[in-house]
Each structure stands twice: as C-alpha cells, then as structure tokens.
Amino acid sequence: MNQIKTVALLALLTGLLVFLGGAIGGKTGLLIGLILGAVMNLGSWFFSDKIALAAYNAQPVSPAEAPELYRMVDRLAQKAGIPTPAVYIIPTLSANAFATGRDPQHAAVAVTQGILQMMPADELEGVIAHELSHILHRDTLTQAVAATIGGAISYLAQMAYWFGAFAGDDRNRPNPIALLLMTILAPIAATVIQMTISRTREFEADAGAARLTGNPRGLANALQRLEMGARQLPMEGNPAFSPLLIINSMSGQAFANLFSTHPSTEARIERLMRLEQEMGGFSFR
Template sequence: MNQFKTLALLALLSGLLVAIGYYIIGGTSGIIIGIVLAAVTNLGSWFFSDKIALAAYGAQPIGPEQAPGLHAMLERLSQRGGIPTPALYIVPSPAANAFATGRDPQHAAVAVTEGIVNLLSEEELEGVIGHELTHVINRDTLTQAVAATIGGAISQLAYMAQWASMGAAYRGQDDRRGPNPIGLLLAAILAPVAATIIQMAISRTREFSADAGAAQLTGNPRALASALQKLQLGARQMPIQGNPSFEPLLIINSFAGQGLASLFSTHPSTEARIERLLQLEQQMLATGSHSFS
C-alpha cells in the first residue's frame, strides 16, 4: 500500500509540473516543455543526488580505522538486509541526526552526525542505522531525490509564472492571445504549495516503512523508539544546519506537527512513530522474532 501511495504522489507531482508548464506557455508546447524539464531534472537527480546531499551537510567520509564500531554495525546490518555495505560519512555537527542517500544500494551512503554518535547508546544507534539502511533497501533515497527535483522545477516555473502574469496584466485583458493573468497568478502561488505538500506526504509515507524495516533488521524496535525520543528533543534544541530541501532525508526534523500543521511536516509525528514501534515490538515478542542469533 505504501508503494502504491508513493507512486501515486509522484505521479501527481509530475502532473503538476506538466500542468504549470501548460499554464505558462500554453498548448502542446507547454506540456512538452514540462515533460522535458521533468526528465532532465530526474536524470540529474539520479546521477548526482548523493553528492549533492552529502555536500549540503558537509559530510566527510570516515574509514574503518577511524570508526571501527560504526563500520562493523553498518556491515552487519547491510548483510542482514542483503545489500552491499554503503559508504559511511560523518557530519561535523553537534546536532543529532542521520540520513541516507544514493540512487540504488550499489551507490548508497549513510551519514551520521557527531552529535548523534555522542548522544545515543549502541543499541539506539543501531536502530538509526537500520532505519537509514531500510531507506536504501526500499530505494526511498532515489524517490526523495526525484520528488525534490520535480518540486524544485515547479518552483522555478512558478517564478516564471509570476513574471508572465505581470506581463499578461500589462498587455491588458483585451489581448486574448496571451495567457490569463489570473490563471498564471494562481499557478504561481498554488503550485509550489501543492508541490511542497505532496513532497512531504511522500516523505511521511516512507518514514513508517523505514522504522518497521529497522525493527526487522535489528530485532529491537524499542531501541529505535528510545532513539527517536532523544532525537526529537535534540532536534528542537539544536536543529541541524543545511539546505532545507534535503530535510526529508533526515531521520528526524525539528517540526513534526499534528492536524493541519502536519501537512507541512516532512515526517510523521514522533509520538506516532514510537507508538507503531512499540506495537511492532509486541507483535515480534508474540511470534518470537524479536532477536538475532
């Protein structure tokens, strides 16, 4: 069901890009330009999303000799997940957070901050690594990159629409050959908002799956639940500094609202995530699948 919802949201996002291209340029030409722009941005994100995300947070590669425990943990969980061990990066920040990036498991990277390594216990950190590896296994990192680039293209087109609406208004309503200035203005205002809500909905859909995957990889849902509690408090006190467009990649953000506010959150509420993890723990205990030998 989550996969279907994600595909549906991506399709809606792509359709929004094509629609705003139609409103700005009009006719078949606008549709074609929207499709071409989507293809170009998606191709760029497919090849370079990992490098861009790592650079956005100043992540640096860290070798086994520098962090033997982290590397052993990453390798162990990767073997359980049946994927190659991703490259490991450290973010020189006291903020506690982590993310994964890369177009597929063969080109993946996991990044953790200095703050999260110092804050969490070994079991809690293992839960975080399992969460990020599940994103890699599920190819969520590519999905988020595609969503981010389409959203960025929509924002650029919306900026163009603002200028086009000013030009259409200047020509006057008697010029029926130009685009409708009201339609252009609505596209310029509403399209980026809609794109942002869709991007965030995609991210929220994938976070629950990654939490469940971490529980399966580690056999310890409660450890991740404990980590999320600590991380939520830390994120409010000391949010990580970086490009906001990459916030959906992070394991936690400083704002996860309830109700209407949740539309503008990149993550589900931490309380909901913890509740699901504890429910999963009970299920795993009941079936005897809560530990690894």
C-alpha cells in the same frame, strides 16, 4: 500496492512541474516543462545520492576515520543482505541522519556529528538500521527524485511570478492575484505530494529497523531523543530534502506539523512499542 501509489504520486509531481512550465511560457513552456521533468527524473536516477549529499554538505569518511560507525554500518548491512553503503558525516551539531542512492549497490548513509555525540550505541544502531531499511526497499531513490522535482517546482513557481509580473504590457500581463496564488499553491501542492510519499515509507522503515536489530525500543528511544534535539537545534538545509531525514527538523514547528513529511514521532514510537510486545521483548546484542 505502495509501489503503485508511489509511482502515481511521482507522476503527479512531474505533471505539476509540466503545468508550471506551461504557465510560464504557454505551449513552449509546456514542452520545456515536459523535457525538464524527463531530464530531472533521469538525472535524479543517476545522481540522486550526490544531489542529496551536497544539499547537506555531507563529507565522506573512511573506516580509519570513523571505525566504530563503519563497523556498525557494515554489520547491519551484512545482516540486511545488502552491500555496505558509503558512509558520510554531516558537519553540524544538529542530530539527524539519512540514506540516499538509486539502489543498494549505489547507496550512502549520512549521519550528523551531533547524532554521533549525543546518541548511545543501541539507539544509533536503530537509526542506522532504519536508514538501511530505506536502502533495502529502494525508498532512497523515490525520496530523492521527489525532493529534486519538488525543489524545481518551488523555483519555477517563483520564476512564474516574477516573469509574469514584469513581462509584457498591462493588457497582456497575467492577473497578479492568480500569479501570487500559483506561487503559493504550487510549492504547497508539491510539499503535500512529497509528504504523502514519505509518510507511506517511514513506518515500514521503522518496522524494518526493529526486525533488523531485534530492539524496537532502541529506535523508539532514539526517535524521542531526536525529536527533542530537533526542537532545540533544527537542521539547516533545503526544505525539499527534509523527507530524506529520519526525523522532521524544520524550525517552524506549527508549519512542520501541518505539512510534516513524516508521521508524528508519538505514532512511530507507539507502533514500535506494539512491535516490541509482538516480538516478546527485545535483546540488544
């Protein structure tokens, strides 16, 4: 059911992109928007990992450069029954992480320097397991496609405003209020769709991580630590890719709460604590 819902939401996101193309250039723009939507979906399928990694300037590291991190990723990947993904480090003191890739055979896990410096081993294990759960269930492709199309919608909305505001004479020029509303509402609509897609997957990834490590409390503590860190030092980057991150890291907290791509940290921790009780405690190996 979740997969059907996700496909429907991606179709809606693509439809919004096509609509914007029509708003900019009429029938020709509609066709361009349709072609652009198809190209972007296909491009995201094959290049989603590169797009997401480039968005946060993630750098690949070898087992020799990050041996402890590699051992943890490899051990958990084997336990999850997936190939060991490529490992990247993001050069920022902000604490966060994400996974990307079109399938488990073409996946990558990226963590920030900040998370490596601040997080104990049991909590970091929970974070890595969360990202591997996304890879296992192929959430990474869905989120990357949504992020890519969402970014294009925001860009086209701005183009629609500027082209509409300065193109043609006064009689043929579109209503400036309508243009302004479209410029504001289209990115918001894209964000809401991305938010819905992302929220349906985060709880499941948390639960998958808890089962993988046998330690729900480790991830719960990590989420609490990450929430505090995000308030003090938000992670800079393209907002369209924020659904990929393990925790929302937008600098404007009021706006972040209104259009959060993630469930609240409190709700996620509460579910993990209930899961710990169902599992009969935990044991970290």
